[in-house]
Amino acid sequence: MSEARDEIFAQVRAAISKNLDATLESSQSRFAEAKNRINDHPVNLVPARGRLGKKARVDLFIREAERVNATVVRVSGLSLVPREVVKFLTNNNLPMLLKVSPETSEKRIAWKNQTLLKVSEGRADGKDFSSFSLAYAGVAETGTLVVLSGRKSPTTLNFLPPCQICMVYASHILGSYEEVWARLRDSSKNDGSNVFLPRNVNWITGPSRTADIEQTILLGAHGPQRLHVVIIDD
Amino acid sequence: MDPTTENFKTNVRKAIADNNLSIALSKLSEGFPAQRSKAVNRLPEFEDLRDQAREIKEHVLKNLDFYLEKFESRVLESGGKVHWCRSAAEARSTILRITRAVGAKTVTKSKSMIGEEISINEHLEQHGIEPVETDLGEYIIQLRNEKPSHIIAPAIHLTMKQVANTFRKKHLHLAPERSLNKPRELLEEARDELRQKFLCADVGLTGANMLIAETGSIVLVTNEGNADLTYSLPKTHIAIASLEKIVPTLEDASTILRVLARSATGQEMSVYTTFCTGPKRSDDLDGPENFHIVIIDNGRSDMLGGEFNDMLMCIRCGACLNHCPVYKVIGGHAYGWVYSGPMGATLIPNLIGIDKSHHLAHASTLCGKCEEVCPMRIQLPRMLRSWRQLYFERHRVTSISRQLLKIWSFLATWPSLYRFVFSIIIAALVSISRKRGRFKKMPFFSKWTKNFDLPVPEGGTFIDRWNRRKQL
């Protein structure tokens, strides 16, 4: 439909130039400003609470996540994760069934040590009770987890099962959203791709909720009813 | 959806008489403003962030052509397809074409105001494709064949009982004796019903809160997670957005997101904020194989750079609705079309014309609370006044109130005549009712005196009495 495209652009340009003192110079300089903005992607104001030191960041992250009804626990190492997961499932009367993302499979975490827990890996199939995945980062500002889609991290794991368990390294709990973008950009410079974002970047701030029925807040609208965060102290 | 904006007064009467609606609206007016206030108090930088958010949008609109082109090229680089639509009709046929091309029978949908604006659901249904709303509020009103009454809480006008009755009527395959007395029971039922739809859908249709030029990403914001199930499960993801939704960079999007949820519901951040870029990558384990973004003009380019340019900065948070004294009395349906509250009153005439929708611009006290709470500092009262000016200039219709206004304005430019005429009127009113101090009835003002007493003038005019004193 390039006719439509042309017409839309013509109208947009006409509307803009009508309100500018449009000399060639000024239209070139106006694009210059926009081009710089894209290239430099300047960081705007970051609130003070997004600029804390490491310990304060982790504390803030935990407080904010709990404020939005996530549960949070800290463990001192990866080897303690399976036991923590079993404890969580037991305490909440949930089945001992877990679907893990391939990047958190047996190759990385010793699930087999928990013999009562049945673990499979892959994307969600709509029948899973609980999922386990790794967050790329946490954002202390609002207790937000940042999860990426990828060949070892299916997005559906974070949304279909009613219970979501997500682990994040303490050193990956950053202060602000902008720091996460900076990290993603840096890592992409290494593989030379122009498209440095994965298909999905999910910011997750607590379990799913709705207030659509008489403004009563209910958890587990379509996404998970429970979000359990396991912080690995590193 | 056909507008009923011309029947505003009838709509208002109906709304005021609706008891359930009054209860719902009083809950809204206690809830959302208080929550916003709490969130604002928790963030010392909030006012500065509002300023920055507005600056970003001002800059975008001055460079919209640049950013639209950038966005398009990034989407194409990531493997997505971009469709440009001048009008609602073009958008409808484009979306239908895409859904037909993949043989779709069912389309799951997350909340999209532009989707309502172009009436995409009706269009798909007419062509044998089933659209399924997945936002809980939208799902409920879809079952009831109603339209949203609030831009972020579409079913806010309904009581739990009404929702339960609807479920009983429509979910006939479920046991009639089941309990639907608690909100959780209703939620569980809706969740189960929609789960199957999510899993079987051929196409997922979402809106987009923002389009990020730098990366060709769309931003989806929900609390339920329904948008994420909508785009991630089917083979094809179609996103629809109007062209002013562009922001330059990921950082700019982050700034706007900081003011969005706080303004809307008082949350620090919505539960699920998702950045989607193109279709799935070749080795992704899930995600849509096809990604289409349908960019719609439908009147926006006409607003650009003009009197109503500000309205293009709206991020659809709903704060203006939540704080509007008029909305709190009449609710969203009374506005008669897709949008409501102060943003609706300002935007709708741009889309369907002021002739059909002039009531919306006039039914405001211009109290300015909307502008006070708008995260983008949109000058809503100024634009409502502009609509009144445009309407006044276009219409030589002489109603009684317009005649009276003309007489008043004329007298006001002729002080001696003004004084003469009003001295007589005042003297007459005073002689009728000085003792009581007020009138229960007054000709020409009977609609007002139905509900209010009018005070009797004190007697004499200030100017006359001042001059008499000076002469002593």
Added chain:
Amino acid sequence: MSINVANEPSVGLFATCLVDLMRPSVGFATAKLIKNTGCNVIVPIEQTCCGQPAYNSGDNVGAKAIARKVILAFKNFEYIVVPSGSCASMISNHYPTLFKEDGEWLCRAKDLAKKTFELTNFLADIQNAKDFSAGYDGVVTYHDSCSSLRELQIKDQPRKLLKKIKGLELIEGIESETCCGFGGLFCVKYPEISSHIVDAKISDILSTKADTLLANDLGCLINISGKLKRRGSLIKVRHIAEVLANMTDVPPIGDGFMEKKTSCK
């Protein structure tokens, strides 16, 4: 009677149409308050209305015609003081907008705008008025008119002044900043909506248990008092100038000169 006006700032009093026609005592109270701060008060006879009704109805031509008259009538004063937030804002904010494409009148409008002040703003911020011999025995709640609050940023000024009134107790309503539903012609065009808005306002006023409502805008006061009376309330409604100037002999708004005492509904 003051004789020497040489050192006294000259103040043009713009009474507003509602004060002029409905409640002149507010004009007299305003004049007294301004005079007490050492100003020479003049009331130009060529004044009628500020043009708001026309402006808010979209009649810019009519509004401009009225505005020109006001600009000419008030051009020679050091200050213009107005006992109404909405009228003061009309002059100081909206006149320049009205004439934004008219070079000569734009200059004049801006000049006038610079020196136009709402009454409590003038008393508190410009004149730093401190001495009030006034007393008022009552519990007062204050309504912030929308124009005063949002167009002129007037919030503390009336409260600062009321604190100086002996015997007066001030109680804030939770919704003191919420619109009363007047909106000029809005309440005539959409009376049912207006009625509901003012009902909500009145619930807030009643919850303060105040016996007096004050504000600086007669439009709001007439609107609220009209509903209060219809609901049988005995709450006294006055313009703040009357209390500050200790001129509360005139019956409150909507009360007659021989008011029978009846109980509230």
